[in-house]
Amino acid sequence: MTKQYFGFSVLEQRSVNLDSEMPAELESLYQKEPSLRACIACGNCAAVCSAGHFAEMQFYRLNVMARRGLLHEMVGKAAACMLCGRCQMSCPRGVNIRHAVLMMSQL
Amino acid sequence: MDSKFHPFVLPFSIGFALMLAVLTVRYVIWLRGLSSDNRKRIRSNFFTVNTWEALVEIFRESLVHLKIYKVNPMLGFMHMSLAFGWFLLIVGGKLETWYYTGDFANEMHYAIFFRYFEPVTSGFWMNGVMVFFMEFALLMVLTGLILALAKRIRKKLMGMQNTTRHSSGNRIALTFLWFIFPLRLFAESATAGQHGGGGFLTANLGAWLFGGDSAASWELPLWWAYSISLGLFFIALPFSRYLHIPTEMVLILLRRWGLESEKGFNPNKGLQAFEVHSCSSCGICLDACPAINIGQEAFQASYFVRGVRENSEVEAKATSCLSCGSCTAICPVGVDVEQLRLDKRSDIFTKARFSHSYLPGSMTLWRDTTEVVLFTGCMGRSNPKTTVAFKALLKEAGLSFVHVDEKDGVCCGRPMALAGALDQSLMMKEYNSNLINGQNGQVLVTSCPICFKYFTEEYNLNIPVMHHSQFLWELMKKGKIKRDSRDLKFAYHDPCELGRGSGCYEPPRSVLAQLGELLPVDKERDKALCCGNNLGSLSLPESDRRQITARTLAVLSANEPDYIVSSCPLCKQTLARQSSVEVKDLAEILLETKPLRVKVPSYSYVHQEAGR
Numbered sequence: 048m049t050k051q052y053f054g055f056s057v058l059e060q061r062s063v064n065l066d067s068e069m070p071a072e073l074e075s076l077y078q079k080e081p082s083l084r085a086c087i088a089c090g091n092c093a094a095v096c097s098a099g100h101f102a103e104m105q106f107y108r109l110n111v112m113a114r115r116g117l118l119h120e121m122v123g124k125a126a127a128c129m130l131c132g133r134c135q136m137s138c139p140r141g142v143n144i145r146h147a148v149l150m151m152s153q154l
Numbered sequence: 155m156d157s158k159f160h161p162f163v164l165p166f167s168i169g170f171a172l173m174l175a176v177l178t179v180r181y182v183i184w185l186r187g188l189s190s191d192n193r194k195r196i197r198s199n200f201f202t203v204n205t206w207e208a209l210v211e212i213f214r215e216s217l218v219h220l221k222i223y224k225v226n227p228m229l230g231f232m233h234m235s236l237a238f239g240w241f242l243l244i245v246g247g248k249l250e251t252w253y254y255t256g257d258f259a260n261e262m263h264y265a266i267f268f269r270y271f272e273p274v275t276s277g278f279w280m281n282g283v284m285v286f287f288m289e290f291a292l293l294m295v296l297t298g299l300i301l302a303l304a305k306r307i308r309k310k311l312m313g314m315q316n317t318t319r320h321s322s323g324n325r326i327a328l329t330f331l332w333f334i335f336p337l338r339l340f341a342e343s344a345t346a347g348q349h350g351g352g353g354f355l356t357a358n359l360g361a362w363l364f365g366g367d368s369a370a371s372w373e374l375p376l377w378w379a380y381s382i383s384l385g386l387f388f389i390a391l392p393f394s395r396y397l398h399i400p401t402e403m404v405l406i407l408l409r410r411w412g413l414e415s416e417k418g419f420n421p422n423k424g425l426q427a428f429e430v431h432s433c434s435s436c437g438i439c440l441d442a443c444p445a446i447n448i449g450q451e452a453f454q455a456s457y458f459v460r461g462v463r464e465n466s467e468v469e470a471k472a473t474s475c476l477s478c479g480s481c482t483a484i485c486p487v488g489v490d491v492e493q494l495r496l497d498k499r500s501d502i503f504t505k506a507r508f509s510h511s512y513l514p515g516s517m518t519l520w521r522d523t524t525e526v527v528l529f530t531g532c533m534g535r536s537n538p539k540t541t542v543a544f545k546a547l548l549k550e551a552g553l554s555f556v557h558v559d560e561k562d563g564v565c566c567g568r569p570m571a572l573a574g575a576l577d578q579s580l581m582m583k584e585y586n587s588n589l590i591n592g593q594n595g596q597v598l599v600t601s602c603p604i605c606f607k608y609f610t611e612e613y614n615l616n617i618p619v620m621h622h623s624q625f626l627w628e629l630m631k632k633g634k635i636k637r638d639s640r641d642l643k644f645a646y647h648d649p650c651e652l653g654r655g656s657g658c659y660e661p662p663r664s665v666l667a668q669l670g671e672l673l674p675v676d677k678e679r680d681k682a683l684c685c686g687n688n689l690g691s692l693s694l695p696e697s698d699r700r701q702i703t704a705r706t707l708a709v710l711s712a713n714e715p716d717y718i719v720s721s722c723p724l725c726k727q728t729l730a731r732q733s734s735v736e737v738k739d740l741a742e743i744l745l746e747t748k749p750l751r752v753k754v755p756s757y758s759y760v761h762q763e764a765g766r
């Protein structure tokens with residue numbers, strides 16, 4: 048049996064460190080497209096994605112990848128976008144997705 | 155002609171010579187940047203009627219400014235008085251000296267400062283005509299100047315909501331320009347007051363202001379001031395927006411000779427350089443822009459082109475703009491701002507490593523012939539009501555169809571092209587071309603104006619392309635769809651890509667006119683406002699877009715329509731999410747006005763309105 052801690056337990060690889068600084072690239076990405084912060088990962092953008100029919104393109108996951116520091120993977124995946132704009136039409140949070148993808152693919 | 159010289163002419167002469175030198179250098183650099191194709195075009199068109207037509211156009215547009223006059227009569231009159239009046243002064247001055255001396259090749263300053271050298275001219279009746287002519291031309295310029303001043307103080311007087319905010323260099327040049335003609339008036343009046351002569355303006359003003367002996371000391375300083383302001387203006391000209399005056403004339407010539415823009419973003423070379431420097435910052439494009447005064451970035455054509463001219467940072471301007479085409483449509487100079495923006499975007503986005511090599515093959519080997527090939531596009535998928543309605547209408551008309559992007563579809567490629575990534579859009583073009591060409595159909599109908607524009611302009615399909623509004627109107631004309639007029643009022647919204655983009659204004663209106671009353675809209679057809687969501691804009695934030703939408707909706711709903719009707723899935727969704735009036739697609743309206751005894755198929759579509 049694992050030891051019971053009082054209150055909470057910490058798994059090293061899952062720890063969220065609010066003190067840590069964002070990588071510079073990510074910081075600049077968020078600066079170029081501040082609305083990225085508004086994403087709640089509802090998944091609408093992935094549900095309607097035109098590119099998603101053919102390739103692995105789920106916009107909100109790019110954003111999650113970015114936050115997790117998987118920048119390289121994110122840039123690769125962003126390349127599939129067709130800039131059709133359907134995601135933006137269906138985003139409840141007004142994320143400027145096409146611009147975000149453009150910025151992501153240039154990191 | 156020694157007696158025809160006075161040191162005060164020097165500022166003018168030096169300024170003019172400097173201007174000519176700088177202009178020559180700049181033009182030679184730009185001309186050297188012309189592509190070899192363009193040079194060939196100049197050579198083969200030089201001695202043709204095109205050159206004559208260009209001269210006529212230069213007269214109409216650079217001097218009389220007919221196009222500005224058509225957009226805004228007051229503004230046109232202002233530009234005409236200034237430009238044409240000045241032109242008359244120059245030509246008249248030359249003729250006057252020629253007539254007076256019998257020598258055509260007299261020096262330039264002699265004609266410009268003629269009144270100083272020859273206060274009292276005589277001759278038979280022709281002399282009176284000349285004097286009157288010159289004074290009349292001066293009065294014309296001064297009228298234009300007063301109007302220009304009035305425009306500075308209250309732009310609304312000139313029927314403008316917005317005028318270009320000029321940079322400081324341009325303001326300096328503007329000040330010199332404004333001083334020139336009043337100084338000329340006073341200098342000539344002073345001479346007339348002292349030595350007699352002059353016409354209806356200067357003789358009277360001279361007698362009144364400069365008649366006494368004490369005014370004698372005024373004469374020379376005024377002539378000096380006039381000459382200096384002329385000289386300074388000429389020196390400033392090649393470095394300010396006034397460069398547009400000579401450049402526009404050259405541009406007209408080059409265009410008439412059939413030159414085409416060189417590829418890429420190169421505002422200091424070739425035709426693009428002439429185009430960029432022909433913009434007069436007149437500001438006509440400002441009032442036309444649906445996004446004027448919205449958001450942080452003033453990206454309107456006037457500012458974008460100026461930024462390009464001044465080599466400043468125009469990235470945000472190029473990516474924020476909606477590419478609605480309104481400014482390009484209204485620009486009196488015909489600056490192709492849209493192309494310039496696209497070139498700039500491709501310049502910016504070369505770093506975006508898009509790759510669509512994942513697209514599968516789409517070749518269809520053979521299928522039975524079908525009448526209509528239907529393509530609804532990406533946005534159409536978010537608008538199932540339109541698609542369902544259009545299919546029902548096709549059935550009503552008894553047509554067979556195949557919906558090629560029903561299950562999965564690839565973007566037409568225009569959004570990619572709008573972002574400047576042409577190479578990637580070619581992959582999509584290939585996919586869709588193969589798909590459509592293999593259908594063995596008779597006509598391709600698309601309900602998306604963006605696809606429609608791209609299909610007609612960039613694709614080489616084996617069947618004709620129609621927008622669904624055009625197709626529906628054809629069906630009505632042929633009597634395959636019949637409707638009675640009802641007590642309904644419609645306001646029609648022109649999608650940018652269908653109206654200005656493809657020149658299709660009438661078919662949707664004709665359909666609506668059969669179904670009820672088509673209300674007039676304040677800004678429609680080529681002046682229509684963008685819904686706010688044109689895919690051309692890559693960076694405009696959602697909040698700005700919503701403000702644009704609200705503005706457009708206010709115009710559309712002003713006459714209290716029952717429905718706002720559009721024929722673009724993107725416009726429809728964008729307007730619908732903020733509108734208090736119901737927004738529908740043309741196809742929906744047409745289906746719903748079907749006589750009631752026929753059962754209207756019920757919509758079955760996935761709820762996709764999360765954006766509301």
Ligand code: SF4
Pocket residue numbers: 085086087088089090091092093106107134137138139140141142144
């Ligand atoms: S639709 Fe908008 S909020 Fe939802 S996951 Fe996508 S970007 Fe985030």
Ligand code: SF4
Pocket residue numbers: 092095096097098099104106127128129130131132133134135144145148
């Ligand atoms: S713009 Fe890109 S991410 Fe958005 S729906 Fe289209 S292909 Fe997908």
Ligand code: SF4
Pocket residue numbers: 432433434435436437438439440455456459481484485486487488489491
């Ligand atoms: S782009 Fe055309 S309309 Fe706009 S300021 Fe320049 S000349 Fe005037």
Ligand code: SF4
Pocket residue numbers: 442443444445453454455475476477478479480481482
């Ligand atoms: S294309 Fe439309 S949005 Fe862009 S500057 Fe011109 S008028 Fe404004």
